[in-house]
Amino acid sequence: MDEVIKKIADPYILFQIERVSSFHGYLSTGAFIGIQMLNIAKRLLDADPAEQLYVTCETYSCLPDPFQILAGCTIGNKKLKIRDFGKMAVVVNKKGKEDQILVRSVRIVLDPAKTAKYPRLHEWYMNTGKVPHEEAITILIDAGESVYTYKFIDIELSKKPEKRIALCVNCGESFISKNGGALCLECMEKIEVLKE
Numbered sequence: 001m002d003e004v005i006k007k008i009a010d011p012y013i014l015f016q017i018e019r020v021s022s023f024h025g026y027l028s029t030g031a032f033i034g035i036q037m038l039n040i041a042k043r044l045l046d047a048d049p050a051e052q053l054y055v056t057c058e059t060y061s062c063l064p065d066p067f068q069i070l071a072g073c074t075i076g077n078k079k080l081k082i083r084d085f086g087k088m089a090v091v092v093n094k095k096g097k098e099d100q101i102l103v104r105s106v107r108i109v110l111d112p113a114k115t116a117k118y119p120r121l122h123e124w125y126m127n128t129g130k131v132p133h134e135e136a137i138t139i140l141i142d143a144g145e146s147v148y149t150y151k152f153i154d155i156e157l158s159k160k161p162e163k164r165i166a167l168c169v170n171c172g173e174s175f176i177s178k179n180g181g182a183l184c185l186e187c188m189e190k191i192e193v194l195k196e
């Protein structure tokens with residue numbers, strides 16, 4: 001991998017690679033794709049370096065990590081959502097203003113019609129052959145943004161629901177009650193299991 005990284009001249013990308021490698025454990029092809037997607041999104045959304053971003057990753061694999069460590073989007077701060085469609089795609093938006101209903105976001109996908117021009121990268125993508133990360137990442141560096149497709153979409157911001165804490169009538173533990181029910185989700189699940 002050191003040989004691959006030596007070819008990169010941009011100090012900012014090198015900095016990103018270093019942080020992602022230590023956070024993710026190593027530089028996987030998917031993590032590198034996440035770095036590229038983040039950089040494309042920031043440019044398309046005209047985000048300044050300190051801008052708060054929100055991301056929905058369409059897979060659990062690799063992609064979320066660059067967004068967590070480089071953009072501060074985490075599960076806990078709710079700036080990272082994962083909809084596990086098993087797709088190499090992300091939807092990114094900036095923070096909406098107070099009382100803004102629609103927010104401009106961009107969906108970026110690693111496009112198989114475009115990776116097809118790079119047979120070994122395409123093999124990695126389609127999992128039809130053994131392609132080492134070093135090789136796939138080298139191709140991605142050369143291909144740059146040409147293997148991605150993006151489109152802008154306006155997404156509706158959901159209203160923050162009022163937080164209501166209740167005590168479960170069964171286990172006595174406190175929980176965030178979303179539908180005004182008297183049982184926590186865990187107890188409800190247990191009861192469902194007993195019924196079956």
Ligand SMILES: [Zn+2]
Binds near residue numbers: 168170171172173186
């Ligand atoms: Zn309970």
